[in-house]
Amino acid sequence: TAFFHGELEDEVYMLPPPGLEGMVKPGNVLRLKKAIYGLKQSPRAWYHKLSTTLNGRGFRKSELDHTLFTLTTPAGIVVLLVYVDDML
Numbered sequence: 001t002a003f004f005h006g007e008l009e010d011e012v013y014m015l016p017p018p019g020l021e022g023m024v025k026p027g028n029v030l031r032l033k034k035a036i037y038g039l040k041q042s043p044r045a046w047y048h049k050l051s052t053t054l055n056g057r058g059f060r061k062s063e064l065d066h067t068l069f070t071l072t073t074p075a076g077i078v079v080l081l082v083y084v085d086d087m088l
Contacts, residue, residue: 002085006035006045046085054080 013029024030035042051061054069059080062068071078081088 002050003035003037003039003042003046006042006047006049008032008035008041008045010041012039012041043084047082050082 012032014032016024016028016030020030032039035045051069055061057071059069059071059078062070067082069080069082071080
């Protein structure tokens with residue numbers, strides 16, 4: 001999913017998921033390096049990555065709606081609306 005592309009700003013740890021218990025010493029936890037589906041920080045991490053990428057490509061974020069991006073080109077205007085991990 002799109003959330004796997006987000007970078008975590010905070011340190012986040014988790015218990016080994018089912019199937020990996022035997023690969024991790026008992027009592028140890030795993031530190032996440034990337035956002036994963038279901039993590040409460042994942043949507044924000046994905047949005048930050050997307051917003052930074054779009055800004056780098058010349059898109060401007062709307063001052064009224066942070067999910068609306070526009071790009072003006074000689075051929076016209078591109079309007080991009082973001083909803084969770086979907087874009088219209």
